[in-house]
Amino acid sequence: MKNSIQNQLTSGLLRALSMLPYGLVARLGEALGSLLYRVPGKRKHILQTNLRLCFPEKTEAERELLARSTFRHVIRSYLERGTQWYGSTQAISDLVEMDSAIELKDSYDQPTIFLGFHFAAIEAGCIYYSTLHPVASIYTPMSDQATDDISREQRGRFGTEMIPRDGSAREILKVLKSGKPIMLAADMDFGLRDSVFVPFFGVQACTLTTVSRLARLARARVVPFVTGVAPNYLGYTLSIFKPMENFPCRDPAADALRINQFLEEQIRLIPEQYYWVHRRFKRRPAGEAPVY
Template sequence: MGDSHKRRTFFEQLGFVSIVVLLRLFSLLPYALVARFGSALGAMLFAFPSSRKHIVLVNLRLCFPGKSEREYDDLARDHFRHVIRSYLERGIQWFGSAETIRDIVQIESKIDLEDGDAPPTIFMGFHFVGIEIGCMLYSMQWSVASLYTRMSNKALCDLARRQRGRFGAEMLERSTSARKIVGLLRSGKPVMLAADMDHGIRNSVFVPFFGVSACTLTSVSRLARLGNARVVPFVTEVLPDYQGYKLTIFEPLSDFPSASDTSDARRMNEFLETQIRNYPEQYYWVHRRFKNRPPGEAGVY
Protein backbone atom coordinates (compact mmCIF):
# COMPACT_ATOMS: atom_id res chain seq x y z
CA MET A 1 0.00 0.00 0.00
CA GLY A 2 2.80 2.37 0.89
CA ASP A 3 4.77 1.58 -2.28
CA SER A 4 1.66 2.05 -4.40
CA HIS A 5 1.03 5.46 -2.82
CA LYS A 6 4.65 6.49 -3.38
CA ARG A 7 4.50 5.47 -7.05
CA ARG A 8 1.26 7.37 -7.54
CA THR A 9 2.71 10.45 -5.86
CA PHE A 10 5.86 10.21 -7.98
CA PHE A 11 3.91 10.05 -11.24
CA GLU A 12 1.63 12.90 -10.14
CA GLN A 13 4.67 15.06 -9.42
CA LEU A 14 6.28 14.05 -12.71
CA GLY A 15 3.09 14.93 -14.57
CA PHE A 16 2.89 18.31 -12.83
CA VAL A 17 6.52 19.16 -13.66
CA SER A 18 5.94 18.14 -17.28
CA ILE A 19 2.89 20.43 -17.51
CA VAL A 20 4.84 23.39 -16.11
CA VAL A 21 7.77 22.80 -18.48
CA LEU A 22 5.45 22.59 -21.50
CA LEU A 23 3.52 25.69 -20.52
CA ARG A 24 6.71 27.67 -20.03
CA LEU A 25 7.89 26.48 -23.44
CA PHE A 26 4.63 27.56 -25.08
CA SER A 27 4.95 30.98 -23.42
CA LEU A 28 8.16 31.56 -25.39
CA LEU A 29 6.60 30.75 -28.77
CA PRO A 30 4.60 33.13 -30.99
CA TYR A 31 0.92 33.18 -30.08
CA ALA A 32 -0.29 32.25 -33.58
CA LEU A 33 2.02 29.22 -33.68
CA VAL A 34 0.76 27.93 -30.32
CA ALA A 35 -2.85 28.55 -31.37
CA ARG A 36 -2.46 26.71 -34.67
CA PHE A 37 -0.74 23.77 -33.02
CA GLY A 38 -3.44 23.55 -30.33
CA SER A 39 -6.19 23.67 -32.93
CA ALA A 40 -4.60 20.86 -34.95
CA LEU A 41 -4.04 18.77 -31.83
CA GLY A 42 -7.67 19.22 -30.83
CA ALA A 43 -8.89 17.99 -34.21
CA MET A 44 -6.60 14.96 -33.93
CA LEU A 45 -7.79 14.09 -30.41
CA PHE A 46 -11.42 14.36 -31.51
CA ALA A 47 -10.85 11.38 -33.80
CA PHE A 48 -10.49 9.09 -30.78
CA PRO A 49 -13.36 7.95 -28.54
CA SER A 50 -13.33 9.58 -25.10
CA SER A 51 -15.66 10.41 -22.23
CA ARG A 52 -15.28 14.14 -22.95
CA LYS A 53 -16.23 13.67 -26.59
CA HIS A 54 -19.33 11.82 -25.43
CA ILE A 55 -20.24 14.65 -23.03
CA VAL A 56 -19.82 17.29 -25.73
CA LEU A 57 -22.06 15.42 -28.18
CA VAL A 58 -24.74 14.81 -25.54
CA ASN A 59 -24.77 18.51 -24.64
CA LEU A 60 -24.97 19.62 -28.25
CA ARG A 61 -27.81 17.21 -29.06
CA LEU A 62 -29.79 18.44 -26.04
CA CYS A 63 -29.22 22.15 -26.69
CA PHE A 64 -29.46 22.19 -30.49
CA PRO A 65 -32.07 19.56 -31.45
CA GLY A 66 -32.80 18.91 -35.09
CA LYS A 67 -29.27 19.00 -36.47
CA SER A 68 -27.82 16.15 -38.50
CA GLU A 69 -25.17 13.85 -37.04
CA ARG A 70 -22.68 15.43 -39.42
CA GLU A 71 -23.51 18.87 -38.05
CA TYR A 72 -23.09 17.67 -34.45
CA ASP A 73 -19.74 16.09 -35.31
CA ASP A 74 -18.51 19.23 -37.08
CA LEU A 75 -19.51 21.48 -34.17
CA ALA A 76 -18.02 19.10 -31.61
CA ARG A 77 -14.75 18.91 -33.58
CA ASP A 78 -14.54 22.70 -33.74
CA HIS A 79 -15.12 22.79 -29.99
CA PHE A 80 -12.32 20.30 -29.38
CA ARG A 81 -10.05 22.52 -31.47
CA HIS A 82 -10.85 25.49 -29.24
CA VAL A 83 -10.64 23.62 -25.94
CA ILE A 84 -7.26 21.97 -26.58
CA ARG A 85 -5.95 25.20 -28.05
CA SER A 86 -7.02 27.05 -24.89
CA TYR A 87 -5.11 24.55 -22.73
CA LEU A 88 -1.91 25.16 -24.67
CA GLU A 89 -2.44 28.93 -24.59
CA ARG A 90 -2.37 28.73 -20.80
CA GLY A 91 1.38 28.95 -21.28
CA ILE A 92 1.08 32.48 -22.65
CA GLN A 93 -1.60 33.40 -20.13
CA TRP A 94 0.20 32.06 -17.07
CA PHE A 95 3.83 32.72 -17.98
CA GLY A 96 3.81 35.23 -20.84
CA SER A 97 4.51 38.91 -20.36
CA ALA A 98 1.85 41.53 -19.71
CA GLU A 99 2.83 43.13 -23.01
CA THR A 100 2.12 39.90 -24.90
CA ILE A 101 -1.33 39.58 -23.34
CA ARG A 102 -2.17 43.21 -24.11
CA ASP A 103 -1.12 42.61 -27.72
CA ILE A 104 -3.54 39.72 -28.26
CA VAL A 105 -6.59 40.89 -26.29
CA GLN A 106 -8.90 43.73 -27.32
CA ILE A 107 -11.38 45.24 -24.88
CA GLU A 108 -14.72 46.90 -25.50
CA SER A 109 -16.76 48.14 -22.57
CA LYS A 110 -20.28 49.51 -22.44
CA ILE A 111 -19.58 50.98 -18.98
CA ASP A 112 -16.99 53.49 -17.80
CA LEU A 113 -14.25 51.37 -16.25
CA GLU A 114 -12.48 54.50 -14.95
CA ASP A 115 -15.49 55.73 -12.98
CA GLY A 116 -14.27 56.33 -9.44
CA ASP A 117 -17.85 56.66 -8.20
CA ALA A 118 -19.09 53.39 -9.70
CA PRO A 119 -21.50 51.39 -7.53
CA PRO A 120 -20.53 47.97 -6.14
CA THR A 121 -20.06 45.70 -9.14
CA ILE A 122 -20.24 41.97 -9.82
CA PHE A 123 -18.69 41.06 -13.14
CA MET A 124 -20.56 37.95 -14.27
CA GLY A 125 -18.55 35.79 -16.66
CA PHE A 126 -19.35 32.61 -18.54
CA HIS A 127 -17.26 29.58 -19.41
CA PHE A 128 -16.26 30.34 -22.95
CA VAL A 129 -12.76 29.10 -23.74
CA GLY A 130 -11.35 32.63 -23.52
CA ILE A 131 -12.68 33.55 -20.08
CA GLU A 132 -9.32 33.27 -18.32
CA ILE A 133 -7.31 35.63 -20.49
CA GLY A 134 -10.12 38.21 -20.42
CA CYS A 135 -10.08 38.22 -16.63
CA MET A 136 -6.30 38.53 -16.60
CA LEU A 137 -6.34 41.50 -18.96
CA TYR A 138 -8.85 43.28 -16.73
CA SER A 139 -6.73 42.63 -13.61
CA MET A 140 -3.74 44.30 -15.25
CA GLN A 141 -5.52 47.64 -15.29
CA TRP A 142 -8.10 47.64 -12.49
CA SER A 143 -8.42 46.27 -8.98
CA VAL A 144 -10.57 43.13 -8.82
CA ALA A 145 -11.26 40.00 -6.80
CA SER A 146 -11.93 36.77 -8.68
CA LEU A 147 -13.64 33.59 -7.53
CA TYR A 148 -12.23 30.22 -8.60
CA THR A 149 -13.16 26.57 -8.17
CA ARG A 150 -10.62 24.33 -6.46
CA MET A 151 -9.10 21.58 -8.64
CA SER A 152 -8.54 18.03 -7.39
CA ASN A 153 -4.80 18.29 -8.10
CA LYS A 154 -3.49 20.56 -5.33
CA ALA A 155 -0.19 21.43 -7.03
CA LEU A 156 -1.94 22.39 -10.27
CA CYS A 157 -4.62 24.31 -8.37
CA ASP A 158 -2.00 26.29 -6.44
CA LEU A 159 -0.16 27.07 -9.67
CA ALA A 160 -3.34 28.19 -11.42
CA ARG A 161 -4.37 30.42 -8.51
CA ARG A 162 -0.91 32.00 -8.31
CA GLN A 163 -0.56 32.64 -12.05
CA ARG A 164 -4.11 33.87 -12.53
CA GLY A 165 -3.53 36.41 -9.79
CA ARG A 166 -0.04 37.46 -10.85
CA PHE A 167 -1.20 40.88 -12.09
CA GLY A 168 -2.90 41.78 -8.84
CA ALA A 169 -6.26 39.98 -8.83
CA GLU A 170 -7.31 38.82 -5.36
CA MET A 171 -8.07 35.12 -5.85
CA LEU A 172 -10.88 33.73 -3.68
CA GLU A 173 -12.03 30.12 -3.54
CA ARG A 174 -15.68 29.67 -4.54
CA SER A 175 -16.47 28.50 -1.00
CA THR A 176 -15.39 31.90 0.43
CA SER A 177 -18.03 33.26 2.81
CA ALA A 178 -20.65 35.58 1.40
CA ARG A 179 -19.79 38.04 4.18
CA LYS A 180 -16.24 38.48 2.87
CA ILE A 181 -17.39 38.89 -0.73
CA VAL A 182 -20.03 41.43 0.27
CA GLY A 183 -17.38 43.28 2.28
CA LEU A 184 -15.19 43.54 -0.82
CA LEU A 185 -18.11 44.81 -2.90
CA ARG A 186 -18.98 47.46 -0.34
CA SER A 187 -15.34 48.55 -0.14
CA GLY A 188 -15.41 49.34 -3.86
CA LYS A 189 -13.55 46.29 -5.19
CA PRO A 190 -15.40 44.56 -8.06
CA VAL A 191 -15.82 40.80 -7.88
CA MET A 192 -15.55 38.51 -10.92
CA LEU A 193 -17.37 35.20 -10.88
CA ALA A 194 -19.00 32.66 -13.18
CA ALA A 195 -22.19 30.84 -12.23
CA ASP A 196 -23.00 28.86 -15.38
CA MET A 197 -21.84 25.40 -14.32
CA ASP A 198 -23.55 22.62 -12.39
CA HIS A 199 -22.06 22.70 -8.88
CA GLY A 200 -24.82 20.68 -7.26
CA ILE A 201 -28.36 21.32 -6.11
CA ARG A 202 -27.42 23.29 -3.01
CA ASN A 203 -28.09 27.02 -3.52
CA SER A 204 -29.34 26.25 -7.04
CA VAL A 205 -32.60 26.05 -8.94
CA PHE A 206 -33.65 24.14 -12.05
CA VAL A 207 -34.38 26.54 -14.89
CA PRO A 208 -34.30 26.13 -18.67
CA PHE A 209 -31.04 26.28 -20.59
CA PHE A 210 -31.78 25.93 -24.30
CA GLY A 211 -35.09 24.40 -23.23
CA VAL A 212 -33.52 21.78 -20.95
CA SER A 213 -33.81 21.99 -17.15
CA ALA A 214 -30.37 22.92 -15.84
CA CYS A 215 -29.19 23.12 -12.25
CA THR A 216 -28.26 26.81 -12.00
CA LEU A 217 -26.56 28.63 -9.13
CA THR A 218 -28.42 31.47 -7.42
CA SER A 219 -25.27 33.01 -5.93
CA VAL A 220 -25.14 35.96 -8.32
CA SER A 221 -28.51 37.41 -7.39
CA ARG A 222 -28.00 36.59 -3.70
CA LEU A 223 -24.62 38.38 -3.55
CA ALA A 224 -25.93 41.29 -5.60
CA ARG A 225 -28.81 41.70 -3.19
CA LEU A 226 -26.61 41.55 -0.09
CA GLY A 227 -23.98 43.87 -1.55
CA ASN A 228 -26.42 46.24 -3.27
CA ALA A 229 -24.39 45.59 -6.41
CA ARG A 230 -25.03 45.91 -10.11
CA VAL A 231 -24.41 42.78 -12.21
CA VAL A 232 -22.32 43.39 -15.33
CA PRO A 233 -21.97 40.47 -17.78
CA PHE A 234 -18.77 39.96 -19.75
CA VAL A 235 -17.65 37.54 -22.46
CA THR A 236 -14.24 36.88 -23.99
CA GLU A 237 -14.45 35.55 -27.53
CA VAL A 238 -11.73 34.02 -29.69
CA LEU A 239 -11.23 36.14 -32.80
CA PRO A 240 -10.95 34.47 -36.22
CA ASP A 241 -7.70 33.90 -38.11
CA TYR A 242 -5.61 33.69 -34.92
CA GLN A 243 -5.97 37.41 -34.24
CA GLY A 244 -6.33 36.89 -30.48
CA TYR A 245 -9.29 37.65 -28.24
CA LYS A 246 -11.90 40.28 -27.58
CA LEU A 247 -13.21 41.02 -24.08
CA THR A 248 -16.67 42.59 -24.19
CA ILE A 249 -18.12 44.12 -21.02
CA PHE A 250 -21.86 44.70 -21.36
CA GLU A 251 -24.33 47.07 -19.76
CA PRO A 252 -25.49 46.06 -16.27
CA LEU A 253 -28.53 43.79 -16.23
CA SER A 254 -31.59 45.94 -15.63
CA ASP A 255 -33.82 45.28 -12.60
CA PHE A 256 -31.38 42.68 -11.34
CA PRO A 257 -31.54 41.18 -8.82
CA SER A 258 -35.29 40.80 -8.64
CA ALA A 259 -37.33 39.42 -5.77
CA SER A 260 -37.05 35.92 -7.26
CA ASP A 261 -33.81 33.89 -7.48
CA THR A 262 -35.54 31.61 -9.99
CA SER A 263 -36.41 34.50 -12.30
CA ASP A 264 -32.85 35.83 -12.02
CA ALA A 265 -31.39 32.41 -12.87
CA ARG A 266 -33.63 32.23 -15.95
CA ARG A 267 -32.43 35.67 -17.05
CA MET A 268 -28.78 34.65 -16.64
CA ASN A 269 -29.34 31.58 -18.81
CA GLU A 270 -31.24 33.57 -21.42
CA PHE A 271 -28.39 36.07 -21.67
CA LEU A 272 -25.89 33.22 -21.95
CA GLU A 273 -27.92 31.49 -24.67
CA THR A 274 -27.81 34.69 -26.75
CA GLN A 275 -24.03 34.84 -26.47
CA ILE A 276 -23.54 31.14 -27.22
CA ARG A 277 -25.50 31.47 -30.46
CA ASN A 278 -22.87 33.97 -31.64
CA TYR A 279 -20.03 31.41 -31.34
CA PRO A 280 -21.39 28.03 -30.17
CA GLU A 281 -18.09 26.23 -30.72
CA GLN A 282 -16.42 28.36 -28.04
CA TYR A 283 -18.67 27.49 -25.09
CA TYR A 284 -17.37 24.93 -22.61
CA TRP A 285 -19.44 21.94 -23.72
CA VAL A 286 -16.94 19.47 -22.20
CA HIS A 287 -18.53 20.25 -18.81
CA ARG A 288 -21.43 18.05 -17.69
CA ARG A 289 -23.87 20.94 -17.67
CA PHE A 290 -26.82 18.62 -17.00
CA LYS A 291 -25.13 16.44 -14.39
CA ASN A 292 -27.90 16.87 -11.80
CA ARG A 293 -31.45 16.28 -12.94
CA PRO A 294 -34.79 17.37 -11.48
CA PRO A 295 -36.51 14.76 -9.32
CA GLY A 296 -37.79 11.90 -11.43
CA GLU A 297 -35.67 12.66 -14.50
CA ALA A 298 -33.07 10.16 -15.66
CA GLY A 299 -29.41 11.07 -16.14
CA VAL A 300 -28.35 12.12 -19.63
CA TYR A 301 -24.67 11.11 -19.71
Protein backbone atom coordinates in the same frame (compact mmCIF):
# COMPACT_ATOMS: atom_id res chain seq x y z
CA MET B 1 7.17 15.11 -3.80
CA LYS B 2 4.84 13.93 -6.56
CA ASN B 3 2.99 17.27 -6.64
CA SER B 4 6.29 19.12 -6.74
CA ILE B 5 7.43 17.18 -9.80
CA GLN B 6 4.05 17.67 -11.50
CA ASN B 7 4.24 21.39 -10.74
CA GLN B 8 7.65 21.65 -12.34
CA LEU B 9 6.62 19.67 -15.43
CA THR B 10 3.37 21.57 -15.95
CA SER B 11 4.99 24.92 -15.27
CA GLY B 12 7.91 24.11 -17.56
CA LEU B 13 5.63 23.12 -20.43
CA LEU B 14 3.47 26.24 -20.11
CA ARG B 15 6.52 28.49 -19.83
CA ALA B 16 7.90 26.93 -23.02
CA LEU B 17 4.59 27.50 -24.82
CA SER B 18 4.58 31.14 -23.68
CA MET B 19 7.83 31.68 -25.57
CA LEU B 20 6.37 30.52 -28.88
CA PRO B 21 4.40 32.80 -31.24
CA TYR B 22 0.72 32.88 -30.31
CA GLY B 23 -0.40 31.83 -33.79
CA LEU B 24 1.83 28.76 -33.70
CA VAL B 25 0.52 27.69 -30.28
CA ALA B 26 -3.07 28.17 -31.44
CA ARG B 27 -2.50 26.05 -34.53
CA LEU B 28 -0.76 23.35 -32.48
CA GLY B 29 -3.72 23.30 -30.10
CA GLU B 30 -6.20 22.91 -32.92
CA ALA B 31 -4.18 20.12 -34.50
CA LEU B 32 -3.93 18.31 -31.17
CA GLY B 33 -7.67 18.79 -30.62
CA SER B 34 -8.44 17.25 -34.02
CA LEU B 35 -6.22 14.29 -33.18
CA LEU B 36 -7.65 13.73 -29.70
CA TYR B 37 -11.23 13.98 -30.95
CA ARG B 38 -10.68 10.73 -32.84
CA VAL B 39 -10.10 8.93 -29.55
CA PRO B 40 -13.21 7.76 -27.66
CA GLY B 41 -13.39 9.41 -24.23
CA LYS B 42 -15.58 10.82 -21.49
CA ARG B 43 -15.26 14.46 -22.56
CA LYS B 44 -16.16 13.63 -26.15
CA HIS B 45 -19.28 11.80 -24.95
CA ILE B 46 -20.29 14.74 -22.72
CA LEU B 47 -19.74 17.19 -25.58
CA GLN B 48 -21.86 15.21 -28.03
CA THR B 49 -24.62 14.70 -25.46
CA ASN B 50 -24.79 18.42 -24.65
CA LEU B 51 -25.01 19.37 -28.30
CA ARG B 52 -27.74 16.80 -28.95
CA LEU B 53 -29.79 18.17 -26.04
CA CYS B 54 -29.28 21.87 -26.82
CA PHE B 55 -29.44 21.82 -30.61
CA PRO B 56 -32.15 19.28 -31.53
CA GLU B 57 -32.94 21.37 -34.62
CA LYS B 58 -29.51 20.64 -36.12
CA THR B 59 -28.83 17.52 -38.14
CA GLU B 60 -26.50 14.86 -36.79
CA ALA B 61 -23.89 15.92 -39.35
CA GLU B 62 -24.15 19.58 -38.27
CA ARG B 63 -23.74 18.66 -34.61
CA GLU B 64 -20.74 16.50 -35.46
CA LEU B 65 -19.02 19.43 -37.23
CA LEU B 66 -19.79 21.65 -34.24
CA ALA B 67 -18.44 19.03 -31.84
CA ARG B 68 -15.16 18.76 -33.74
CA SER B 69 -14.72 22.54 -33.83
CA THR B 70 -15.53 22.83 -30.13
CA PHE B 71 -12.99 20.18 -29.21
CA ARG B 72 -10.31 22.00 -31.18
CA HIS B 73 -11.11 25.23 -29.31
CA VAL B 74 -11.04 23.49 -25.93
CA ILE B 75 -7.67 21.82 -26.44
CA ARG B 76 -6.29 24.99 -28.02
CA SER B 77 -7.34 26.97 -24.93
CA TYR B 78 -5.32 24.64 -22.70
CA LEU B 79 -2.14 25.29 -24.68
CA GLU B 80 -2.79 29.03 -24.85
CA ARG B 81 -2.68 29.20 -21.06
CA GLY B 82 1.07 29.28 -21.49
CA THR B 83 0.85 32.88 -22.69
CA GLN B 84 -2.06 33.70 -20.39
CA TRP B 85 -0.35 32.41 -17.25
CA TYR B 86 3.29 33.22 -18.05
CA GLY B 87 3.24 35.89 -20.73
CA SER B 88 4.21 39.48 -19.96
CA THR B 89 1.70 42.28 -19.50
CA GLN B 90 2.62 43.54 -22.95
CA ALA B 91 2.20 40.11 -24.56
CA ILE B 92 -1.29 39.77 -23.11
CA SER B 93 -2.26 43.35 -23.98
CA ASP B 94 -1.19 42.80 -27.58
CA LEU B 95 -3.60 39.87 -27.88
CA VAL B 96 -6.78 41.32 -26.34
CA GLU B 97 -9.04 43.95 -27.85
CA MET B 98 -11.60 45.25 -25.37
CA ASP B 99 -14.97 46.83 -26.06
CA SER B 100 -16.72 48.08 -22.92
CA ALA B 101 -20.23 49.49 -22.68
CA ILE B 102 -19.43 50.95 -19.24
CA GLU B 103 -16.81 53.26 -17.81
CA LEU B 104 -14.62 50.80 -15.95
CA LYS B 105 -13.50 53.28 -13.31
CA ASP B 106 -17.13 53.46 -12.14
CA SER B 107 -16.77 49.88 -10.92
CA TYR B 108 -14.78 51.23 -7.98
CA ASP B 109 -17.46 53.72 -6.98
CA GLN B 110 -20.25 51.16 -6.64
CA PRO B 111 -20.24 47.43 -5.88
CA THR B 112 -19.87 45.54 -9.16
CA ILE B 113 -20.09 41.86 -10.05
CA PHE B 114 -18.54 40.99 -13.39
CA LEU B 115 -20.43 37.94 -14.62
CA GLY B 116 -18.38 35.70 -16.90
CA PHE B 117 -19.15 32.53 -18.82
CA HIS B 118 -17.12 29.47 -19.77
CA PHE B 119 -16.14 30.25 -23.32
CA ALA B 120 -12.75 29.03 -24.53
CA ALA B 121 -11.13 32.45 -24.04
CA ILE B 122 -12.50 33.32 -20.57
CA GLU B 123 -9.04 32.98 -19.03
CA ALA B 124 -7.55 35.53 -21.41
CA GLY B 125 -10.26 38.10 -20.71
CA CYS B 126 -10.02 37.80 -16.94
CA ILE B 127 -6.24 38.02 -16.87
CA TYR B 128 -6.20 40.95 -19.28
CA TYR B 129 -8.65 42.87 -17.08
CA SER B 130 -6.45 42.17 -14.05
CA THR B 131 -3.54 43.92 -15.80
CA LEU B 132 -5.66 47.08 -16.00
CA HIS B 133 -7.57 47.32 -12.70
CA PRO B 134 -7.66 45.69 -9.26
CA VAL B 135 -10.18 42.85 -9.12
CA ALA B 136 -11.09 39.78 -7.08
CA SER B 137 -12.02 36.46 -8.66
CA ILE B 138 -14.07 33.57 -7.35
CA TYR B 139 -12.55 30.34 -8.62
CA THR B 140 -13.35 26.64 -8.50
CA PRO B 141 -10.43 24.53 -7.23
CA MET B 142 -9.20 22.01 -9.80
CA SER B 143 -9.16 18.29 -9.07
CA ASP B 144 -5.46 18.07 -9.91
CA GLN B 145 -3.59 19.72 -7.04
CA ALA B 146 -0.50 20.50 -9.10
CA THR B 147 -2.47 22.35 -11.77
CA ASP B 148 -4.61 24.05 -9.13
CA ASP B 149 -1.53 25.43 -7.37
CA ILE B 150 -0.17 26.85 -10.60
CA SER B 151 -3.52 28.29 -11.71
CA ARG B 152 -4.08 30.18 -8.44
CA GLU B 153 -0.59 31.62 -8.48
CA GLN B 154 -0.59 32.64 -12.14
CA ARG B 155 -4.15 33.97 -12.20
CA GLY B 156 -3.25 36.16 -9.28
CA ARG B 157 0.13 37.35 -10.51
CA PHE B 158 -1.16 40.81 -11.49
CA GLY B 159 -2.73 41.35 -8.09
CA THR B 160 -6.05 39.54 -8.47
CA GLU B 161 -7.45 38.45 -5.11
CA MET B 162 -8.33 34.77 -5.53
CA ILE B 163 -11.32 33.57 -3.49
CA PRO B 164 -12.31 29.87 -3.52
CA ARG B 165 -15.91 29.17 -4.47
CA ASP B 166 -16.54 27.49 -1.13
CA GLY B 167 -15.31 30.59 0.72
CA SER B 168 -17.67 32.47 3.00
CA ALA B 169 -20.26 34.88 1.60
CA ARG B 170 -19.17 37.31 4.28
CA GLU B 171 -15.67 37.47 2.77
CA ILE B 172 -17.07 38.09 -0.71
CA LEU B 173 -19.42 40.82 0.52
CA LYS B 174 -16.55 42.48 2.37
CA VAL B 175 -14.55 42.65 -0.87
CA LEU B 176 -17.50 44.07 -2.82
CA LYS B 177 -18.21 46.72 -0.22
CA SER B 178 -14.53 47.69 -0.09
CA GLY B 179 -14.80 49.02 -3.65
CA LYS B 180 -13.14 46.12 -5.47
CA PRO B 181 -15.23 44.38 -8.14
CA ILE B 182 -15.56 40.61 -8.23
CA MET B 183 -15.44 38.32 -11.23
CA LEU B 184 -17.35 35.06 -11.16
CA ALA B 185 -18.94 32.52 -13.49
CA ALA B 186 -22.20 30.78 -12.63
CA ASP B 187 -22.90 28.68 -15.74
CA MET B 188 -21.95 25.25 -14.42
CA ASP B 189 -23.74 22.65 -12.30
CA PHE B 190 -22.25 23.23 -8.84
CA GLY B 191 -24.83 21.20 -6.93
CA LEU B 192 -28.32 21.66 -5.56
CA ARG B 193 -27.34 24.05 -2.77
CA ASP B 194 -28.26 27.66 -3.65
CA SER B 195 -29.50 26.49 -7.05
CA VAL B 196 -32.76 26.11 -8.96
CA PHE B 197 -33.77 24.19 -12.06
CA VAL B 198 -34.52 26.57 -14.93
CA PRO B 199 -34.36 26.08 -18.72
CA PHE B 200 -31.09 26.32 -20.61
CA PHE B 201 -31.63 25.76 -24.34
CA GLY B 202 -34.98 24.28 -23.37
CA VAL B 203 -33.47 21.75 -20.96
CA GLN B 204 -33.91 22.04 -17.21
CA ALA B 205 -30.47 22.93 -15.80
CA CYS B 206 -29.31 23.19 -12.19
CA THR B 207 -28.43 26.90 -12.07
CA LEU B 208 -26.86 28.90 -9.24
CA THR B 209 -28.80 31.68 -7.55
CA THR B 210 -25.56 33.01 -6.03
CA VAL B 211 -25.30 35.97 -8.41
CA SER B 212 -28.67 37.46 -7.52
CA ARG B 213 -28.15 36.74 -3.81
CA LEU B 214 -24.79 38.52 -3.71
CA ALA B 215 -26.11 41.39 -5.83
CA ARG B 216 -29.03 41.86 -3.47
CA LEU B 217 -26.95 41.70 -0.27
CA ALA B 218 -24.22 44.03 -1.59
CA ARG B 219 -26.58 46.21 -3.64
CA ALA B 220 -24.25 45.51 -6.53
CA ARG B 221 -24.82 45.88 -10.24
CA VAL B 222 -24.22 42.79 -12.39
CA VAL B 223 -22.14 43.38 -15.53
CA PRO B 224 -21.87 40.45 -17.99
CA PHE B 225 -18.73 39.95 -20.05
CA VAL B 226 -17.73 37.52 -22.79
CA THR B 227 -14.28 36.84 -24.21
CA GLY B 228 -14.21 35.38 -27.69
CA VAL B 229 -11.45 34.01 -29.89
CA ALA B 230 -10.72 36.40 -32.75
CA PRO B 231 -10.50 34.97 -36.29
CA ASN B 232 -7.24 34.45 -38.15
CA TYR B 233 -5.28 33.82 -34.96
CA LEU B 234 -5.28 37.50 -34.02
CA GLY B 235 -6.00 36.97 -30.32
CA TYR B 236 -9.16 37.67 -28.33
CA THR B 237 -12.06 40.10 -28.04
CA LEU B 238 -13.27 41.07 -24.56
CA SER B 239 -16.83 42.44 -24.61
CA ILE B 240 -18.14 44.07 -21.43
CA PHE B 241 -21.87 44.71 -21.53
CA LYS B 242 -24.17 47.17 -19.79
CA PRO B 243 -25.36 46.18 -16.30
CA MET B 244 -28.38 43.90 -16.27
CA GLU B 245 -31.50 46.01 -15.73
CA ASN B 246 -33.82 45.39 -12.78
CA PHE B 247 -31.47 42.76 -11.47
CA PRO B 248 -31.89 41.17 -9.03
CA CYS B 249 -35.65 40.92 -8.76
CA ARG B 250 -37.59 39.31 -5.93
CA ASP B 251 -37.53 35.88 -7.59
CA PRO B 252 -34.13 34.07 -7.65
CA ALA B 253 -35.44 31.58 -10.24
CA ALA B 254 -36.37 34.43 -12.57
CA ASP B 255 -32.89 35.91 -12.14
CA ALA B 256 -31.26 32.55 -12.90
CA LEU B 257 -33.39 32.19 -16.01
CA ARG B 258 -32.40 35.66 -17.23
CA ILE B 259 -28.73 34.75 -16.90
CA ASN B 260 -29.28 31.53 -18.86
CA GLN B 261 -31.18 33.41 -21.56
CA PHE B 262 -28.41 35.98 -21.90
CA LEU B 263 -25.86 33.18 -22.15
CA GLU B 264 -27.91 31.40 -24.81
CA GLU B 265 -27.87 34.55 -26.94
CA GLN B 266 -24.09 34.79 -26.68
CA ILE B 267 -23.54 31.08 -27.36
CA ARG B 268 -25.58 31.24 -30.56
CA LEU B 269 -23.08 33.82 -31.86
CA ILE B 270 -20.05 31.56 -31.27
CA PRO B 271 -21.38 28.07 -30.38
CA GLU B 272 -18.08 26.34 -31.13
CA GLN B 273 -16.29 28.38 -28.46
CA TYR B 274 -18.43 27.35 -25.50
CA TYR B 275 -17.13 24.70 -23.07
CA TRP B 276 -19.64 22.01 -23.97
CA VAL B 277 -17.26 19.46 -22.43
CA HIS B 278 -18.66 20.32 -18.96
CA ARG B 279 -21.51 18.21 -17.55
CA ARG B 280 -23.98 21.08 -17.59
CA PHE B 281 -26.90 18.72 -16.98
CA LYS B 282 -25.20 16.54 -14.39
CA ARG B 283 -28.09 16.76 -11.92
CA ARG B 284 -31.64 16.22 -13.07
CA PRO B 285 -34.96 17.29 -11.58
CA ALA B 286 -36.68 14.63 -9.46
CA GLY B 287 -37.92 11.79 -11.61
CA GLU B 288 -35.74 12.55 -14.64
CA ALA B 289 -33.17 10.03 -15.81
CA PRO B 290 -29.43 10.87 -16.09
CA VAL B 291 -28.36 12.13 -19.51
CA TYR B 292 -24.69 11.22 -19.51
